[in-house]
Amino acid sequence: MKKIKWAILGPGAIASDFAKAIIEVNGSIYAVGSRSLKKSQEFASHYHIERAYGSYEEMLKDDEIDVVYISTPHSNHYEYIMESLNNNKHVLCEKAITINGTQLKEVANLAKQKNLIMAEAMTIYHMPLYKKLRHMIHSGKIGKLKMIQVSFGSCKEYDVTNRFFSKELAGGALLDIGTYAISFSRYFFSNQPNEILTTMKKFETGVDEQSGIVLKNSMDEMAVISLTMRAKMPKRGVISGELGFITVDNFPRASTATINYLDGRVEEVEAGETSKALLYEVEAMNHYILHKNNENTLDLSIDVMNTMDEVRKQWGRI
Structure with a gap:
């Protein structure tokens, strides 16, 4: 080979x-x-x-x-x-x-x-846990998917010269951490969101410091996303269906999740290792290249970027 x-x-x-x-x-x-x-x-x-x-x-x-x-x-x-x-x-x-x-x-x-x-x-697309969870959801494990909640708060040190807060370097919470949250939502959504509502608070340099985003697609699946770069919040994703909900903590590189069912049962799900998150990306790229597989995760990235464009359009900037 x-x-x-x-x-x-x-x-x-x-x-x-x-x-x-x-x-x-x-x-x-x-x-x-x-x-x-x-x-x-x-x-x-x-x-x-x-x-x-x-x-x-x-x-x-x-x-x-x-x-x-x-x-x-x-x-x-x-x-x-x-x-x-x-x-x-x-x-x-x-x-x-x-x-x-x-x-x-x-x-x-x-x-x-x-x-x-x-x-x-994007780690979300390559962690074994997410492939396992998506299969479980598609199999009806938590019933029809209804709602996703994602929070990501990264309290960056106050520094107006830092790239995170630089308009010229495309700073702001959305492109830095929001891409994880929206990628998480899109990965489990049946299709791309077609309705978006959002509001945002600016940092003094003009970039987005924190925001709230609501997404809905044609299947009536919804996501509510909270982002901030000047406060600490859990990196948590919750996927809810008619029969229960899945909680994923520290979701960008997660290897464990918890399912809570309506009848009170609790199930722990494990797959992959957090420490190997980047290895999974290398292995995936090698596979795409060796098998000439153009049907990789790029379509998801395109959907996420188009969603972020619409979010920023509603904020009054692209």
Whole structure:
């Protein structure tokens, strides 16, 4: 079987964790690229990477690379996805995969034209627990799906210069943490939401600090989402049906869930390991590439991005 050669574009904090995952799954990483050759070389030395490049452009011209993992801030994901695809590289990009639906549609169309795989590094789509829960829900375990509740509060330190609060760097709660919450809802919804209501409080820099979002689809399934970047809230998802409800705590990388039934029974569900969240993403991407599977999770990412576009439209900005 062909060994897939991975490259990392942007050796930051999350890239370090992802490098460990690639090595555990693939045994090695082929290349790393940074705007700083010194930083790239230090990263390559630490993770025993074969090639280190001092520019993204130079790295992407390396014909040996099969797939690029992009871990830069999401404000420039579009630019680097386009350049990777134009250099005939498959792409796995950190969330949020782009900053709006127009960008995502353009890169998705290019990937399709060039017969390349593109996917979002969204843990929700790859954790074994969620695949198991979705199968249980489809089998009627909790009856007809009615309501999803998701909360995510990440109390970021007050710092107007931080990228989380920067309008120029596409900061704000929605693109940073809201993408997890909406991805959770969409993963279990039968189809894309077609009704959206929302309200938002701005941070002083103009980005969204906290918000409430209500979604409904054509099957009358609903989701209520609470987000904040200046208060602590549980990362909790609750999926409710006619026969019971499923609670998932610390949902972005969850491996356990609890089902409470109407008759008082309680069932614990386990699948996968939280510590292997990034390994599951690497394994999934390898599978997509080796099996030339364009029917991956990208359609879910597109639905989520279109939902976020409508949310921001109602807030008065895109």
